[in-house]
Each structure stands twice: as structure tokens, then as C-alpha cells.
Amino acid sequence: MKSFKYSVAKEATGAVRAVSANPAAKFLAGGTNLVDLMKEYVERPSEVVDVSRLNLAQIRETSNGISIGALAKNSDTANHPLVRQNYPLLSMAILAGASAQLRNMATNGGNLMQRTRCQYFYDTAMPCNKREPGSGCGALEGLNRIHAILGYSENCVATYPGDMANALYALDAIIRVRGTNGQDRTIAVQDFHRLPGDMPQKDNNLAHGELIVAIEIPRNNFAAKSYYLKVRDRASYAFALVSVAAALETRGDAIERARVVLGSVAHKPWRSTEAERVLVGKPATVATFEAAAEAALKDAKPLEHNGYKVELGKRSIVLALQRAMSGEVA
Amino acid sequence: MARYIGKEMSRVDGFAKVTGRAKYAAEFKVPNLAYGFIVTSTIGKGTIRSIDTAEASRAPGVIQVLTHENYPKPAPPAAPELKPEENRNVRDRSFRALQSEQIFFNMQPIALVLAESFEQARYAARLVKATYNEEKPMTDLESSLDKARLANPSRPPRPRGNPTEALAAAPVKVEAEYTIPIEHHNPMEPHGAIAFWEGDKLTVFDKTQGVRVVQQHLATSFHIPQANIQVISPFVGGAFGSALRPNYYPALTAMAARVIKRPVKVVYTRQQMFTGHGYRPHTWQKISLGAQADGKLTALIHDSRNNSSNFEDYVENTTGMPRSLYACPNALTSQQFVHTDLSTPAAMRAPGAVSGMFALECAMDELAYALKIDPLELRLVNFSDVDPDSGKPYSSKALRECYRLGAEKFGWKNRTPEPRSMRDGRLLVGWGMATGIWGAFQRPASARVALRVDGTAHVSSATADIGPGTYTVMTLIAAEYLGLPAERVKFELGDTRFPPAPVQGGSFTTASVGSAIYEAAQNIRGRLVELANKEAASPFKTAKIEDTELLDGRLTLRGSSQSVDIFALMRRNNLSELVDVHEAKPSPEREKYATGAHGAQFVEVKVDPATGVVQVTRAIEVTACGKIMNPKTSHSQEIGGVVWGIGMALQEATEVDHRYGRIMNPNLQHYHVPVSADIHEIETMFVEEDDKVVNPLGVKGMGELGMVGIPAAIANAVFHATGKRIRDLPITPDKLL
């Protein structure tokens, strides 16, 4: 680990100012991702601004939904009565992630910002465009069982590995950010993470120094019919091979609104509007779900070792939609 | 009536462990300690062209950087300087760090940074810059099976009967290939050592399964007498075979201490453990079985190949146990290795046996389906009461009883054989079984037993306790046979100053060291009888030693009420203690028999047909391994074995990028082992055997046995659940879609 300057931020705008002023500075929240990466020499900040004590941990009802503080812990968020009642999908997604100990440390802002789990990204001896732009992509023709099947580029085939964000995409969340000018701005969650294109080093559209202050979720009618399915190599403490955040609103027999978001298949949570279009207006049957699953993965281009994700993705969509309909809780 | 043997005893070291009072190798406090951090290569094969340590040397706190360029090479001494027993080990070809510019495997140590603090050393390690002449490594066993060779070509595999003809003539045949990837032990405690010199005397705190192995290795590394080296290793946080052979870091640590003339500590990172202590090799196995219509095996051909390093010929003994399990008159088993540009493999829990038995017991399941015979029935049809090679009878083999009890507890008779025929809601249910087998080994081992006049005893041996409960079982044996309360017995291990014992491995410690303690206690009893008989009133004058017993501080005559207070007796003879240092050796009686430990394993899996996710919902393991000394720790051993088997079957795999010969998942986020949520019902049972042939205590190996059949039983259950035969471990969800 490289030595670094450490300071504790007292208020958000000051933290933004400090990090903006130094291109090699980083915010520290729960530290569960950043510190690991610093030990591996993947992240090498010269300055760390600890934001964990900022007063940004509230979870409260707003006029049109809920506002969740960026520094609220994953555990507190998942178990909050308002979240459980109105946004069970978010609760399920968070609880599917990591382990209880990690969720107790991890913050919502840090979770959104977590970096890929690509093995080549973690190993400084290996080429990786995300870590070292221009060095090549180790995974493209290497071990890529856990990598992307959608939306990748030759430059990077990594996935966004998190769970919580998949639910946020399904719930049309808005990310409230303290800008470098000290003013707040909002980013629709769909526009938060990026596809790799020719800039894989940039995971998302946050400018350097901008601080996430809250996640806002508008009211919706998905609570009764939503489900988070996570398929993984072991029952806990593992990232998804494929995950699905599914949410439905029905009227009579027909689906009125639908959300299908696939996790761990692309560089960002993969909301499939194609699948959603197939679902809307149709009866909630297995045949409809299967058609939606086909639509969601029709553009998938698997790599050497991740062909299974196409079939697994389809099956997981069908299963998640079925469970959403039956009101099961993961 | 035994007071301790066979009764539950909690770990005598449990309190020290949970309160942090137990000291592991890297935790000892040594003044003026310097910290070493290992730098590893970024290529898999070639030579170091240059290594630049200038920037690292200038970094804060750095004392020195060792590389192959400045690593001192002690001149080999003239042969007579070494004692014969030390000479033998000069041929120890295990990997030593920083010997030359040669790169044999990726993540090979190329430098050691020594600094005032761990953090300074770790940071400066990043500043060491090497350039290489890089060559293309070859690390893929499966692409080089044709390069496999025998370790000793002058001793080709020896057939039993005529396997080739028998297979050709068999009415029913099964032939299949099974592959198991490289796996790593991943004990909780990383390997580490602290070394310091006082003149020409070297002291090393190390994590090891055998202090004497490290002592010998250091003696040959530094060309100094073993007597000058003390190795101390009182606690080991799991090892599973990874600390059996000499690893490279103790010699490196000791050399660093010599160079900078200060005590040095070196601890592997988790990543460094993946190339620093060996691993279960990648194996490819082909099994061919021939059988009659009634299920009787007529031919077994087992062809096994594993990867080794390029500098040692490591052969995994996969075929030994499979060859001896069933009554099959014709058998040919061969074990070959392929040189690869990886570090050398090592024994890993149930080495060879679990890999070989995965292949054999899956093939037996395939044969059962080919024959339309129940898999358990097929095992019984081929049950062998004698060792099929030597024809010797088993000293004991309660395997039939294990099968019967396991099947009954599990409810095996309710199994419907067709694949996909059993369900739980939308989940597919599968039931599978397999046999476990391991040795009942005993090695020469010594112990020192001191019975003290204050009513206590001190017992010691240079053995190890890597977690099975050795401290506890040795305390229990000494207490039992010295007739003392266990709280009055102190047992110490893990120090070369104690009487020599073999490594802790192969599940022979209780048989070996326990027998030494038992026999030493007998000797002390004999001395007490002699002392008593010097007195006129002795009730033992005509008694045979076997008729006497030590109980509650008294020497008693069995079946009578006559006894003598042993401490009063010692006081009358002015003895502060009675000491016996004893070496126990396997008895020649063993030669007349075949010996082994056995077990039967039954598992239930539930498979999600949509996602391919497998859960092992139930496991019943019945084990026959002689006398159970301490049921509490014994059950823990077997439960741990089942959990290991679940990991091997479903999760564990070390992934190598063959382009670079580099391990890409050297950490516990990418290398999966089971977590609590993966573990459901596990029930372990013992069928006790009364076997005084194997050793005077009647104990057999159990630690490895618990996992031997589990991967096969799970793979067989997965077949039963899904109709898919997965012959390539681990069985991850993608393989079942």
C-alpha cells in the first residue's frame, strides 16, 4: 500500500472541495472495497478523505417516495421498515450481496461505486485497460467465465458485480450528487454507470470529486410483485454469475408495467427495455416470460468461457418473473 | 473401566485458542525484529534479465533487499561433515528461493525486502523492478497428457491377473475419464516464520506439520548440524498437508536473519500461499471397469496422470486405495506425471485417495446403472475380505456394517433408481453413495513421559497439532494410563527439543505418538511395580504386570482391593519423578495382515433445474476406524471431512491462465470454499472396531477418511437428480444447465 494523506470530512461540501482539488484523492466510506484495492496496489490514492462521519445516513419518506442517505449502511437500508414495505426488491437485492459483516460496514454510495471483480483488474502483473489504460484486456481472451455477454467492447469485458444497483435500476432511482461547484445535481440511475467503450477506466459518469449524497426512489406499484434472483457458485458470500431484478404491476390478467434488469452480464446493470416491451400488455404466463427472456438476451455475444450466461440469463428471468408474480420473498 | 478413552473431552487448548493466548508462529514477540516481504515474479518461465532494487532500497525503513544476485551461497561442506542421516536429505530438491535467475513458475519469489515495519516492507516490495527473458510456459496438464511419464521407468506398473484380456472379455464395461483441477489447502493461518541466530545456533518459529522436517531442511540449506537448529511450532492454524514438506520461506527467513544480523519475520500473503506451499495437483484419470452380469468385477484398469513442477517428479498416489478396495481378480493401475511450469504439488487432505476414489466410485455408479443394479448392492457384491493383491486378511474391516447402518439411517431403500425420478417441489432430488477408504498407518515415534511426585505428569513429543485435537488426545491417553486426572497432565508438542516424532500427516499421529505415550506409561508402571516389590508388604510380588493398573494415583491389582499410593512410594524412594523416553514402532504382527480404515457415505442433493444450483441437503457418514478415543473431536474431524468433500465436489478450483502460467484466483473471493449457508444436515457415526493388530491403542486414521468418498457420492447424487454425469470437478451451476 502506498502511504497517503488521511483526513476526516466534517461536511459534504468541504469533502467535495478536498477531493476535487487533488486528482489522486479518494473518498473513503465503509472502506470494504477501497481498502482492499489499496492493499492490492490497484487503487493508489495519495489522499483519502473519510466521509463516513458525514450526516448523510438518513432514510426518510419524501413527498414522492423515499430518500436514502449515501452513507446509510447496506444493512440498515435493507432492514428499514419503509424499504421493506414499499421497495422489497431493494431489500432483497442488498441482502443477496456480500455477507452480514460486510453489509454492516458497506455504505450505499460505496456500493454503487464498487469496482469490477475481474481477476485481471486485481492482479497488477496482468494487462488490464481499466486499471492501466492501454495495457490491453487480460480477460478478453483469457479466463472470462464471470465476464460480460452484453454491451462490452474489445477494450474491456468486465461486469459491474453489485446487487443493490440492479434493484435501483428497476425502481427508476435517482442519484443525488454534490457537484464540484457545491451545488446538488441528480443523475437518473440508468445514466450513472457506463459501458466500457474506449474508456473502461471510467466506471460511471460521476466527475472526480463529486460526492453521492442520496439515492431517491419514486413511489411505484411494484412492491407486491417483485423479486431479486441471484445465481452464484455458493450460497452466500459470492458475486452473482447472473442475477435478475424483476418487478411487475398487473391489472386483471395483463401486465401493465414491467422491469427486468440483469446483473453481472455487462459493465452496468442491464435493464432490458426489450424484455419489458414484450411483457407489457400481455398475460403474466410462462410463455410471455419466456418471450421476454429471449428478447432480453437476443444480442448476447458470449466469450470463450461464459456461454452459459445466455441460457442461465434466460432461465433466471423466467424464474424471477414467476416468483415476482407469486409474491415470494428471497 | 476406561475413565477417559472413548469419552467426550473438550479441547484442552480450546480456552487458549479462543482467548488468543495460543501463540502461532508469526505471533511470537522477538526484540529487534525486522519484517520481510516477498516479491514474486510476473512471468511463468524464463530468466531474470535484470533486477533493480535501488528505489526499493531507498524507501523509508528499508534495511536491505535480497535477490539472487546478493543471496549468500553457503559452500557445500565436505561430505564427512554431515552425519549420515543429514546426508540423506542433501537430495531434498524442494524449491529454494533466490538461488538463481531461473524462473520455474509464475509468482516465484525473486526478492525479499527487509524493513523496520511490515507496511514499509510491503510498500518497498512494489518498487523492486525486474525485467525478464520470457519463455512460453506450459501449465496445462490436459493438453500434454501424451508427455506423461512414470517416476521410475524401471518399475513399470505391475498387473494383477490379466486385466486387458479380462476387460475385453467382460460382458459389461464402463470406461470414462475424470478430471480434477488444482486445488489449494487455504488454511486460515498464513504460513510464516520468525528466525534468529545466536552465534551459529539458529532458532525458528514456524508453522509446520513437523518441526523435524524443517530442522533437516534448514540443516541442509545452511550446512550446519541439526543439533544447532531449534524449530518451534506449538500451534498451527490449519495446514491440511500444506506444511508437510519444507516450504521455501523458513530458509529464506533464516538467511535474511543471518545477512542483516537481526531476527526476521516473513509471512506469506494469501496470494503467496498459492505458489508457496504446494497444492493438490491437477489430475486426469481414466477408469475402465469390466463386470459380469451379476455385477462381479472382472477387470479394473486405472490410468492416472497429474501435473508436477519442472524440477521435481511429484506423483499423486491416486490408484493405491482404488486398487485395493474391491475383490477384482484382474487389475492394472498406473500413475504418471507431466512436468509443467508450476510449483511442485503437495499432499492435500486425503492426497491421492480422494482423487482416485472420485474416479473409481463414480465409475462404480456408472457401472451400477449399466448393470441395473443398486449402487450399494454392487459394492456388496464386490466386497473383499482380503487385500486383493496380497491375499492377506484385514486386521479388521467393519465396512459392511458401515454400509448397512448408513443405508438404514439414510433410508436408502426408498430410493427410486431412475434419474430425475425424485422431487421436492420444483427441485430435483438425488441420492448418491460412495465408499471411503484410508490407511491405518503407524510410524516410529517417541515421547517423553514424566510422572512427578507432586501428582502431575509432563508429556512431550515433537509432533504437531494442526487442528485434529492432538493436544487433547495425548493428554487423554497419558491421563488414562498414568491413572491421573487429565487436568494434572500437561502435554507439549511442536519443538525439536522434544523426542522425535514424524510429521502430522496421513492420519497416523494418534497411532504413532499415542502408542509411544501408552508404552512409556506402561514402562513407568513397570518401574512402580518394581519399586513396590522392594517393600515387604507389596501385594504385587506374584502379579504379572498386565494385572496391575494405575488409577487415581494408586497402583492397583486388578480384581482386588489391594493398592499402593504411587506418590508415597516415590517419596519413600526419594524420587521426584519417574521419566521414560520411549520410541514405539509398528509391531511385526501387522505384516501378517492388511490394514485399513473404511467408511460409507450417503448424500442427498437438491438441484434447481432452472439454474443448476446444487445444495447438499443431507449427508450421512459412517466410519470404521478402530477405537474412537475422543468422540467429540472425532466427530469434528468427520464433519470437517464432509465439508471439505462438499467444497471439492461443488466449488474448489485453482484457475490458471495458461498463456501466462499464472494463477488468477489466488484469494478467497475468487477461490471458493464452502460457507455456512452451503452446509445443511451432516450426521457422522462410527462403527467401532477392536483391533490390537494395528497398534496397542487400536486406533486408525480418521482425519482424511472423512472426505474420501464425499465428492463421488455428491457427483453420483447429482447424476441421480439430473441425469447428467459430471466427470469434471467442480460441479458448478453452469455445468448443469
Ligand SMILES: Cc1cc2nc3c(=O)[nH]c(=O)nc-3n(C[C@H](O)[C@H](O)[C@H](O)COP(=O)(O)OP(=O)(O)OC[C@H]3O[C@@H](n4cnc5c(N)ncnc54)[C@H](O)[C@@H]3O)c2cc1C
Ligand atoms: C468479499 C466481498 C464480497 C462482496 N460481495 C458482494 C456481493 O455479493 N454483492 C454486492 O453488491 N457487493 C458485494 N461486495 C461489495 C461490497 O458491497 C462493497 O465493498 C461495498 O458496498 C462498498 O461500500 P463501502 O462503503 O465500503 O465503500 P468504500 O470501499 O469506502 O468505497 C468504494 C468506492 O466508492 C467511493 N465512494 C464511497 N462513498 C462515496 C460517495 N458517497 N460518493 C462518491 N464516491 C464514494 C470510494 O471513493 C471508493 O472508490 C462484496 C465485498 C467483499 C469484500
Ligand code: SF4
Ligand atoms: S475485462 Fe476490463 S477489467 Fe478485466 S482485464 Fe479486461 S479491461 Fe481489465
